[in-house]
Amino acid sequence: MMLHIPNVLTAAEVARCRAVMEKADWTDGRVTAGHQSAQVKQNLQLPEGSAAARELGDLVLAGLERSPLFISAVLPQRVFPPLFNRYETSMHFGSHVDGAIRPIPGTAQRVRTDVSATLFLSEPDSYDGGELVVEDTYGHHSVKLPAGDLIIYPSTSLHHVTPVTRGARLASFFWVQSMVRDVSKRALLFDMDTAIMQLNQEVPKSPSLVMLTGVYHNLLRQWAEP
Numbered sequence: 001m002m003l004h005i006p007n008v009l010t011a012a013e014v015a016r017c018r019a020v021m022e023k024a025d026w027t028d029g030r031v032t033a034g035h036q037s038a039q040v041k042q043n044l045q046l047p048e049g050s051a052a053a054r055e056l057g058d059l060v061l062a063g064l065e066r067s068p069l070f071i072s073a074v075l076p077q078r079v080f081p082p083l084f085n086r087y088e089t090s091m092h093f094g095s096h097v098d099g100a101i102r103p104i105p106g107t108a109q110r111v112r113t114d115v116s117a118t119l120f121l122s123e124p125d126s127y128d129g130g131e132l133v134v135e136d137t138y139g140h141h142s143v144k145l146p147a148g149d150l151i152i153y154p155s156t157s158l159h160h161v162t163p164v165t166r167g168a169r170l171a172s173f174f175w176v177q178s179m180v181r182d183v184s185k186r187a188l189l190f191d192m193d194t195a196i197m198q199l200n201q202e203v204p205k206s207p208s209l210v211m212l213t214g215v216y217h218n219l220l221r222q223w224a225e226p
């Protein structure tokens with residue numbers, strides 16, 4: 001399931017991200033890449049664990065926590081500390097699948113990457129190219145979103161970022177381990193939660209809503225590995 005989640009960061013938070021990124025030191029993006037993706041990765045990143053990455057990472061995590069859509073769609077168990085990248089003109093990232101397991105640096109914890117995420121930080125008209133293209137059985141999906149918006153997609157998907165041909169593309173990217181590992185079960189829960197939210201507006205007093213909400217939680221109880 002691919003989902004566009006608008007306004008995860010406010011305009012002021014996006015401005016703060018860009019201001020910090022403007023002054024930050026950048027490193028070769030291959031430092032966090034596995035063997036295959038290192039061969040096709042050409043971009044820059046804020047060093048993992050740097051003061052800049054930590055400050056902005058906390059902003060991103062706070063944005064996720066206040067997004068009901070993110071929580072409902074992802075059912076997050078553990079979020080990898082957000083990373084930040086920059087593609088200058090001619091930089092790109094060829095086709096790859098994200099590594100399945102990512103140790104969280106400085107801890108004994110690991111994240112199983114169920115959901116991959118890109119949070120766009122540059123306005124789309126400030127650069128050309130730099131589309132995130134996710135390939136699935138329904139075809140290729142090209143994504144370029146307003147600054148502050150997030151795209152999530154299954155980490156099992158092949159994906160790439162097309163070359164930037166003008167300007168620079170700034171983004172945050174990270175992975176999430178979901179309480180519900182199976183993507184189709186997660187999608188069913190998301191649909192059910194969305195329908196329940198709509199019914200809460202339309203027929204708030206319906207006894208059926210109580211039963212349906214119960215079914216949602218009982219399914220989640222069956223499927224979640226908290």
Ligand SMILES: O=C(O)CCC(=O)C(=O)O
Binds near residue numbers: 098132159171
């Ligand atoms: O820059 C992006 O949108 C995606 C980056 C990516 O695919 C990765 O770092 O694995």
Ligand SMILES: [Fe+2]
Binds near residue numbers: 096097098159
């Ligand atoms: Fe990736």
